[in-house]
Amino acid sequence: MIVNGPNVNKEDRFRLYQNYPNPASALTYFVYHLTQKGEVSIDILDINGKTIKTIMSQQVHGEGRYSIQLNVEAMASNLYFMRLYSNSEGTRTIKFVVEK
Secondary structure, three states: OEEEEEEOOOOOOOEEOOOEOOOEOOEEEEEEEEOOOEEEEEEEEOOOOOEEEEEEEEEEEOOEEEEEEEEOOOOOOEEEEEEEEEOOOEEEEEEEEEOO
């Protein structure tokens, strides 16, 4: 996992963009945008909503755009969810596919 940021650009809302590529087989990238400073947690969930991997837990991030590189090679082919939580802005969730 690699986290890059912040790249401050003046978007007006808290967003989690669809990962790319999707479906993923080796590496995939997630981009999110924060409009205010807060503690950020990111989890990967299985189809039943069970957390299978925590990417980060309560890390303080300022306003800006961030990107994450995630290696999915050890994950089984399936549908997954990425949940982004910010204590100052709420929760966003997207679904993505791992396909071998």
